[in-house]
Amino acid sequence: MTSYATETLQNYQQKNADRARFLINCPDRPGIVAAVSQFLQGHGANIVESDQYTMDPMGGEFFIRIEFECPNLKEIADKLEADFQPIAEEFQMDWKIMYVSDIKNMAIFVSKEPHALLELLWEWQSGDLMANISLVISNHEDAREMVESLGIPFYYIPANKDIRKQVEEKQKELLAAHEIDVIVLARYMQILTPDFVQSFENRIINIHHSFLPAFVGAKPYERAYQRGVKMIGATSHYVTNDLDEGPIIEQDIGRVDHHDDVEDMKKIGQKIERSVLARAVKWHLDDRIIVHGNKTIVF
Amino acid sequence: MTSYATETLQNYQQKNADRARFLINCPDRPGIVAAVSQFLQGHGANIVESDQYTMDPMGGEFFIRIEFECPNLKEIADKLEADFQPIAEEFQMDWKIMYVSDIKNMAIFVSKEPHALLELLWEWQSGDLMANISLVISNHEDAREMVESLGIPFYYIPANKDIRKQVEEKQKELLAAHEIDVIVLARYMQILTPDFVQSFENRIINIHHSFLPAFVGAKPYERAYQRGVKMIGATSHYVTNDLDEGPIIEQDIGRVDHHDDVEDMKKIGQKIERSVLARAVKWHLDDRIIVHGNKTIVF
Amino acid sequence: MTSYATETLQNYQQKNADRARFLINCPDRPGIVAAVSQFLQGHGANIVESDQYTMDPMGGEFFIRIEFECPNLKEIADKLEADFQPIAEEFQMDWKIMYVSDIKNMAIFVSKEPHALLELLWEWQSGDLMANISLVISNHEDAREMVESLGIPFYYIPANKDIRKQVEEKQKELLAAHEIDVIVLARYMQILTPDFVQSFENRIINIHHSFLPAFVGAKPYERAYQRGVKMIGATSHYVTNDLDEGPIIEQDIGRVDHHDDVEDMKKIGQKIERSVLARAVKWHLDDRIIVHGNKTIVF
Amino acid sequence: MTSYATETLQNYQQKNADRARFLINCPDRPGIVAAVSQFLQGHGANIVESDQYTMDPMGGEFFIRIEFECPNLKEIADKLEADFQPIAEEFQMDWKIMYVSDIKNMAIFVSKEPHALLELLWEWQSGDLMANISLVISNHEDAREMVESLGIPFYYIPANKDIRKQVEEKQKELLAAHEIDVIVLARYMQILTPDFVQSFENRIINIHHSFLPAFVGAKPYERAYQRGVKMIGATSHYVTNDLDEGPIIEQDIGRVDHHDDVEDMKKIGQKIERSVLARAVKWHLDDRIIVHGNKTIVF
Structure with a gap:
């Protein structure tokens, strides 16, 4: 059965070689979703799943989780993260990108x-x-x-x-x-x-x-x-x-x-x-x- | 709608004129169920529903709820309760009979x-x-x-x-x-x-x-x-x-x-x-x- | 109590004068979220809540519900809908905007x-x-x-x-x-x-x-x-x-x-x-x- | 772990050597509970748990499950079952006694x-x-x-x-x-x-x-x-x-x-x-x- 688990993990890793999860929270203000989705599109990424939540809509905290696919993701990961830095700073974001294939x-x-x-x-x-x-x-x-x-x-x-x-x-x-x-x-x-x-x-x-x-x-x-x-x-x-x-x-x-x-x-x-x-x-x-x-x- | 509630209560009372609920708890020991069911049968009562529970089966407390029907219940209620007194004493029972028609x-x-x-x-x-x-x-x-x-x-x-x-x-x-x-x-x-x-x-x-x-x-x-x-x-x-x-x-x-x-x-x-x-x-x-x-x- | 309901509705209407819900479904392809969020940002709207779902991620159907706030919403509603038409056509969207204050x-x-x-x-x-x-x-x-x-x-x-x-x-x-x-x-x-x-x-x-x-x-x-x-x-x-x-x-x-x-x-x-x-x-x-x-x- | 299961079963068997479950159903009529509980008491058995149910209280079917303890149960089992036969016939009962130690x-x-x-x-x-x-x-x-x-x-x-x-x-x-x-x-x-x-x-x-x-x-x-x-x-x-x-x-x-x-x-x-x-x-x-x-x- 272990070998089954190992095999399943390997399949999962291969299937998700180009998939990542973007986790962000920052003070709420207009334009966050637009900025992030433009950024992803500009880097050839497609949003597969997205969930967001604003704690206390008036002047509160904004949270978003975006699951995206991007061709050759692992090769461009460094560049992707570096390019995102200015946006993160502009919006004062806590953020991380989790690569699904990093089990x-x-x-x-x-x-x-x-x-x-x-x-x-x-x-x-x-x-x-x-x-x-x-x-x-x-x-x-x-x-x-x-x-x-x-x-x-x-x-x-x-x-x-x-x-x-x-x-x-x-x-x-x-x-x-x-x-x-x-x-x-x-x-x-x-x-x-x-x-x-x-x-x-x-x-x-x-x-x-x-x-x-x-x-x-x-x-x-x-x-x-x-x-x-x-x-x-x-x-x-x-x-x-x-x-x-x-x-x-x-x-x-x-x-x-x-x-x-x-x-x-x-x-x-x-x-x-x-x-x-x-x-x-x-x-x-x-x-x-x-x-x-x-x-x-x-x- | 109130009159509906009143009517429902009256129907319920009539339908349950001969019905009561027997609630008993006492120290557990053999013979309780036999004693109570014999008592009820001896007074012409039929057990309609019965639930019992013994807390800690070894030397614990016994609880029972019996719902019974008995012809002319309200007329014989006093006698019923008086007749039960010796059994209650023998088994050291806490008990009460609740008459369903006493809303x-x-x-x-x-x-x-x-x-x-x-x-x-x-x-x-x-x-x-x-x-x-x-x-x-x-x-x-x-x-x-x-x-x-x-x-x-x-x-x-x-x-x-x-x-x-x-x-x-x-x-x-x-x-x-x-x-x-x-x-x-x-x-x-x-x-x-x-x-x-x-x-x-x-x-x-x-x-x-x-x-x-x-x-x-x-x-x-x-x-x-x-x-x-x-x-x-x-x-x-x-x-x-x-x-x-x-x-x-x-x-x-x-x-x-x-x-x-x-x-x-x-x-x-x-x-x-x-x-x-x-x-x-x-x-x-x-x-x-x-x-x-x-x-x-x-x- | 009715007057309470009426009052509640009026408060709700006022509070949500500038709020609407965007419901879209269309064939899935890259760039939908980016296009819609850019469009909203370009019209001064802020996304308050957003949920999306792709039925069968490979070549399936895309669904999104966006709740947004936009100053003077009712005044610009016609323009907003007209401006969105080209995007809707490009992505073959079924879409509607529901204005929360339209009870x-x-x-x-x-x-x-x-x-x-x-x-x-x-x-x-x-x-x-x-x-x-x-x-x-x-x-x-x-x-x-x-x-x-x-x-x-x-x-x-x-x-x-x-x-x-x-x-x-x-x-x-x-x-x-x-x-x-x-x-x-x-x-x-x-x-x-x-x-x-x-x-x-x-x-x-x-x-x-x-x-x-x-x-x-x-x-x-x-x-x-x-x-x-x-x-x-x-x-x-x-x-x-x-x-x-x-x-x-x-x-x-x-x-x-x-x-x-x-x-x-x-x-x-x-x-x-x-x-x-x-x-x-x-x-x-x-x-x-x-x-x-x-x-x-x-x- | 198997040996644990075996051991658990053996303990269970020993602990329940004198315990059985009485399952009965028959046409409802007064006196069933009294008859069965007298019978059990008469054979030295103590009722540990009892549940009953009457399907359609007026002239319906009566069901009862009684769990009881009885000293030397396995030795007197044949006699117990034989002695119950007349009661079973009187009330037209479907019945069986299941001995808990018969795993x-x-x-x-x-x-x-x-x-x-x-x-x-x-x-x-x-x-x-x-x-x-x-x-x-x-x-x-x-x-x-x-x-x-x-x-x-x-x-x-x-x-x-x-x-x-x-x-x-x-x-x-x-x-x-x-x-x-x-x-x-x-x-x-x-x-x-x-x-x-x-x-x-x-x-x-x-x-x-x-x-x-x-x-x-x-x-x-x-x-x-x-x-x-x-x-x-x-x-x-x-x-x-x-x-x-x-x-x-x-x-x-x-x-x-x-x-x-x-x-x-x-x-x-x-x-x-x-x-x-x-x-x-x-x-x-x-x-x-x-x-x-x-x-x-x-x-």
């Missing part, structure tokens, strides 16, 4: 519960997550067999709060060696240091097993059960230094009732966690997310 | 926003809420016309936290005069005193405009917007003296995204509030809810 | 069941349906009081299949007299003639009480019950001459189980019908829908 | 698409499907590796409509040899003969990739795309000789929009198929389903 390198961190990891591996094998899963890091050995059977390197790094620095040193080495672009915490039950978080700003995706901001922190299902809620949820968000307070990417919920004890809630919740995390990761890989302050715009 | 008298409290009130009136007119809506009390005049046009008495009682005692005195008089069984806070934006709450224990139903326990207290939509959630919700619960901490009856949610500002969230939320409150009130009127500690069992 | 005139047709009508009236009173509800036409008298109490003209026109032509003649006169832009069939249980349908192509919105294409035609709830489905639904679509086969605008579903008989399904279904129809009508009024063949693109 | 033997049939099979294997490994997965039969070799890696026998039996009889002979031999109780068609794309279906009446569970009765038969996603629906669904049902017309166990849906082509719909649909089938199989294994005519009662 992102992904690391997955996991602790004991494998369901979120399994879902990602499944989606990846099915050709739905366009990333190289470069490695899996865990503070438990449980997932080794499953990960290695897919030809993905698995690293066991025991962790606890007392050895956090040393653990992160080892992790950082591995991440650097694999040129990792994005880290997914697929139920990794360790807190990361501010230093670590900062070096992957808006590139660490976590799944929290509650409908945030309800049940921030530990044991959300236990607390949901105690509170007697009629629905439980899961939240995927970018990691910041405030626990479970980072920009939310996606949430979903499921119904529970008085029959459901904590174990039932966990079972129901795991299905929600799986699908919420998979959607969030997919949107990140497809460059659909712009982070603005503590919020996400998901195009 | 409950309902008071609705509302402030400025009318959507939750309107939904209840609509459901009532459609024959879906089997209650006498005896009166509406508001600290604003806005809803008067709509309420009075349906022939329902409307009382305007200005309220604020400084005159809470006097306000509640007036309210209590009206509630007593109308022999009110259940109070629905259909977006009533005043806090009730512990004294008031206690005199209607587990009989005051509130709708809170968030997915509790997220956003307890004031301005939940504003805070949801600030937090950047991807779903908003509503919660209906019995009122206790801990603000928004009472036993939850029902919850639901709706999706929002970056396009939705606070006003959009309110619009989306109002639809959720309407349906969540209507379901909670309906279940209360149908005697489907047993409160146990800070949780509800909804049969 | 649409809406007629609602209803038979006996009032729930869908009531929902529309409610949304309208709440300021969520930006239309003039110019008149209600019914083949029953039931809804008269409710409609007239809001100051909306109500016309009772008895109808059956034998007098279809005469009935439609009367209806057409009324529709012409009120300059009706859009007709909503809010559970109107009469079939319209091809002639009538053609004169309002893609401007008659129906709500069908099933999840189409399941249960086309009469008595869908009865047939859903017979089939033993676990979910029921509702579908809003534009009316064509093929019964229940027109372009679908919106659908939704609700859960049922073995406890629910036909009457229960109707109750559950009515809530779904209400919200599905209200969303479809709102999207139509906001010029969010492009019909293409037998499908809708809803921006 | 059902399950066969899974699959063709090329593995997602539904994978979900069942996953749930089984997670300890959520309490069955012996005795074998997998496929008319393709694709799933062999995945199935055998879990220690489950995999049989490749090429099939097409011309050799249906021979194919089913081989299948029946395998099913007999493994004493199969229930067959799950996890996207098995071959039609079964009436003879085969009859020998497993109400014990063959299929997943159909549409919201039945919409899109009966082949290529439902293609037809959903052509029709322009806004939601797609999946339906799990018992197989009868009328294609896709058997008693429905569970359905669910997901949203699609104009962006989604047939391939997108398949991806979205697969997730729905997976969860719908898993729920239906779980309910069957837990003896929660009574088939009545062409409908299911799911307790």
Whole structure:
């Protein structure tokens, strides 16, 4: 199945050799769309998909995501970016061009519960997550067999709060060696240091097993059960230094009732966690997310 | 349309002259169902519907709701209840028999926003809420016309936290005069005193405009917007003296995204509030809810 | 409340005096977005919102909806449209500009069941349906009081299949007299003639009480019950001459189980019908829908 | 992981050595619940869970599912069943007692698409499907590796409509040899003969990739795309000789929009198929389903 995933990625790369995604945000003012679309047309690019959003239409912030095709894209990429510089300055833009054929390198961190990891591996094998899963890091050995059977390197790094620095040193080495672009915490039950978080700003995706901001922190299902809620949820968000307070990417919920004890809630919740995390990761890989302050715009 | 509601209620009363609901909870032990079903059969009653639940099967609490039909029910009701007393004592039961033809008298409290009130009136007119809506009390005049046009008495009682005692005195008089069984806070934006709450224990139903326990207290939509959630919700619960901490009856949610500002969230939320409150009130009127500690069992 | 609706509409009109929506579809080819955005910028217009979609990216059909602001829009509207003509011809565009301040005139047709009508009236009173509800036409008298109490003209026109032509003649006169832009069939249980349908192509919105294409035609709830489905639904679509086969605008579903008989399904279904129809009508009024063949693109 | 599944099943068996499920349906009349609960109490059994339902309360059909615990259950099982015979006759009951420790033997049939099979294997490994997965039969070799890696026998039996009889002979031999109780068609794309279906009446569970009765038969996603629906669904049902017309166990849906082509719909649909089938199989294994005519009662 791994070879299927590899083949799918290669096909995807070839098919999208000339495709890129343009992500821009800047203060809103007339003429942005016209300037960008003229620029693209002037460089022989064709707009395939475009989404825009203005936060507070009167004097607010403008966001746009444009997916475009351009012949010989990789050869002219440098020139394209250089030529865009004056426009970017004129409109005070934050911008980047993401080339679809630059497949992102992904690391997955996991602790004991494998369901979120399994879902990602499944989606990846099915050709739905366009990333190289470069490695899996865990503070438990449980997932080794499953990960290695897919030809993905698995690293066991025991962790606890007392050895956090040393653990992160080892992790950082591995991440650097694999040129990792994005880290997914697929139920990794360790807190990361501010230093670590900062070096992957808006590139660490976590799944929290509650409908945030309800049940921030530990044991959300236990607390949901105690509170007697009629629905439980899961939240995927970018990691910041405030626990479970980072920009939310996606949430979903499921119904529970008085029959459901904590174990039932966990079972129901795991299905929600799986699908919420998979959607969030997919949107990140497809460059659909712009982070603005503590919020996400998901195009 | 009021006359339609009245007619529907009368038909319902006649049709259900011989029907009652038996609500029981007690420590779990063998023989409860056998004892109760034998008792009912021995008194000529036929079980029409039955739901039971054991919280923690090993040495836990047992709950049952039985809907039964019994010829000449109202004539033998006293005897029925007296005869059941020994069984109740043997099994240490909390129990009550609710006679379906005893239509409950309902008071609705509302402030400025009318959507939750309107939904209840609509459901009532459609024959879906089997209650006498005896009166509406508001600290604003806005809803008067709509309420009075349906022939329902409307009382305007200005309220604020400084005159809470006097306000509640007036309210209590009206509630007593109308022999009110259940109070629905259909977006009533005043806090009730512990004294008031206690005199209607587990009989005051509130709708809170968030997915509790997220956003307890004031301005939940504003805070949801600030937090950047991807779903908003509503919660209906019995009122206790801990603000928004009472036993939850029902919850639901709706999706929002970056396009939705606070006003959009309110619009989306109002639809959720309407349906969540209507379901909670309906279940209360149908005697489907047993409160146990800070949780509800909804049969 | 009517005066509230009127006031809301007037505010909306004033606030949007300079706002319009540009709807375009044409064969896909490079340069469309650039051409349109340059055109708008050249005429002093600012793009506020923009959505586009290409059906089958290789050699397919291109669709775009642009919402823009332009100072003194109504004064320059004729010039704007004339100036756009050459671009439209170059790209073989189907296009229209809808001016937001041109509030649409809406007629609602209803038979006996009032729930869908009531929902529309409610949304309208709440300021969520930006239309003039110019008149209600019914083949029953039931809804008269409710409609007239809001100051909306109500016309009772008895109808059956034998007098279809005469009935439609009367209806057409009324529709012409009120300059009706859009007709909503809010559970109107009469079939319209091809002639009538053609004169309002893609401007008659129906709500069908099933999840189409399941249960086309009469008595869908009865047939859903017979089939033993676990979910029921509702579908809003534009009316064509093929019964229940027109372009679908919106659908939704609700859960049922073995406890629910036909009457229960109707109750559950009515809530779904209400919200599905209200969303479809709102999207139509906001010029969010492009019909293409037998499908809708809803921006 | 297989050993984990085996261990989980053994624990489950031991834990439930004294537990059984009583499934009864009969014409409704007073005294059924009393008779059954007295009978159970008289044999030392304690009712743990009980659900009942009367189809058409006036002179209709009565259904009940009782889960009970009884010391030394397996030793007294024969006597229990014999003693119940007179009651069964008096009330004209269809009944069976299912002993929880009698783990059902399950066969899974699959063709090329593995997602539904994978979900069942996953749930089984997670300890959520309490069955012996005795074998997998496929008319393709694709799933062999995945199935055998879990220690489950995999049989490749090429099939097409011309050799249906021979194919089913081989299948029946395998099913007999493994004493199969229930067959799950996890996207098995071959039609079964009436003879085969009859020998497993109400014990063959299929997943159909549409919201039945919409899109009966082949290529439902293609037809959903052509029709322009806004939601797609999946339906799990018992197989009868009328294609896709058997008693429905569970359905669910997901949203699609104009962006989604047939391939997108398949991806979205697969997730729905997976969860719908898993729920239906779980309910069957837990003896929660009574088939009545062409409908299911799911307790």
